[in-house]
Amino acid sequence: MIELLWSVFDLSLVLLLLALAWGTCSTRDVMRAVTLFIAMGLLLAIIWARLKAPDLALAEAVIGAGISGALFLSAIKDYPSTITVSHRTPVLQGLINAFTLALVILMSWAVWHGLNMSDGIRLSDQVVAQAPVSGVSNPVTAVLLNFRAYDTLLELAVVLTAVLTVLTLNDRRYSHVVSSPLLQGMTHWLVPLLVVTSGYLLWVGAHAPGGAFQAGAMLAAAMILLQLAFPSRRQQFSLYLVRFLLVIGIFTFVVVGIWMLLLNDVFLAFDPDWAGTLILIIETMATLSIATALALAYLGGRPMGWEEGARNNSASTENEGAG
């Protein structure tokens, strides 16, 4: 009976997911496509939880649905609101359909064989076996910050590169929407909650679902909310601080890596006694960097006064304001 209920649950999740994906990709209204995409992200978060990946469920809800959704919603103002019908010729459309179909059949074949393959040496066994020396007990955090720390270091570099591109290309986007008192009142309640939740996710990531990326994205959400509720208030902090926060994560990561290189002759090889502390330090700094990066990405370009902040070194004490 329970198994039947699970099957019904699985089947409805999958059908709803495919319907939302189809809707996102086939609707002619941009606003509708973005809304369906956000809904699909939230449904995916439920599916990650169902497939026993709670770390991903948190990340998808905050980043996949939340931050991506905010990025798209702020970007659609720059474009026409209806999606024009594709200009592709019928022959090309037929070719695209055939190519997609062929790839789908090939993938089905590969996945079918992959699922039926006998279990060789699964990496998960090694992760569980090595977990005691990793400094954290959440296996996902252990993989991200210890066993495959190199990947995460480069991931931070990818995030930084993307944000630097955004900052190089454009000035920030200005919203002309007048913020409502309701949103401002709600923001007063929500922002402290978001900051506390972010700190909790960061701390708990060592032994339970959570970690730097979820915490950073949640902090970015708090910044975006402040920006939406009080668009005209001048921020009382220096843009040098923003630059500093943007790079502190990757800087700390590299410094710790080189320190370990001098100590143990291997880049980023943590001592088991120190690993927990080092991972927490790296994660805290990474959280700050990720939050700043995602918030700047949401603004879509340089905040006001960004160049002046770079030119006049003497003016750094005057609290350069961002709009």
Add this chain to the structure above:
Amino acid sequence: MISEQLLYSLAGIGLFGIGLRATLLHHMLIPRLLALNVCGAGVFLIFITIAYAGAESRPDAVPHALVLTGIVVAVSATAMSLALGRRLEALNDE
């Protein structure tokens, strides 16, 4: 266990197919990026389905970490593409 894995990996393949087809068919930036994100979500779903090892046993943490990285890289790439698109629009308007 195989049946759940099969169901969710088929959903992942379906998502990939829907996203890929729409990415190739659309020529406007935002619908294209949305479709590309759908396509990526399909790949993530296949990955996590393979990591899933039944209701009783512990799933494989390595694909989870990879997909977590993937989600963050996807949002960074999306932000970058939107910025590039906005710059192109500004240049076309001039």
